[in-house]
Amino acid sequence: MFIIAAVITSLGLDIDRYNISYSCIRNARISKTEEIVDTKKKEEINQSFVVHWDGKILPTEQGILTAERLSILISGTNTEKFLKAPILPDGTGINQASAVFEALSEWNLCDNVKAMCFDTTASNTVKLLAYLNKL
Structure with missing residues (x-):
């Protein structure tokens, strides 16, 4: 000030x-x-992307409690863009898949994603891929 x-x-x-x-x-x-x-x-995007996400347990805004946050970004040729870091109820694969899909939908990027990059357990991966294949 x-x-x-x-x-x-x-x-x-x-x-x-x-x-x-x-x-x-x-x-x-x-x-x-x-x-x-x-x-x-609102910008028009005509490029293929890789969507990246990773969950971390971080302090909330008040700094007293912690919450599961999922950072979501995309990368492509000469492009990197942070999309969102929503708070999740827990770090399960279905919650991660829902958050990633919601972020991609908000940015109108669902059709532009050609690959995924994530670091999660095998149990979450199987559920996540099954969920994304239903979409």
Whole structure:
């Protein structure tokens, strides 16, 4: 906050005209991020991709509890794109498959995925492949 206030003052602006609270800045950042993501989702993509995912147990926003998060990204020729990191109820193969499929659907990339790359147990893999083959 002090740096932002110093910049506003050094520019000769009236600091009382600006709301520089943590919550205001956080809300503006979230809003802008959502706007950028929506724009990226609407871009036309005509390329084949590999979808990558991996689950990790990470702290929640409050830092007190932990949650299973699944990072999902795609890669292709000269392209890497992070899609989503949803919180899952648990790390089972069906939950991972559902989250990956949902992320690919949101970005309209289901038809562009030609390969999968993941690190999971064999028991999850069999269920996951069976689930994806039904789609």
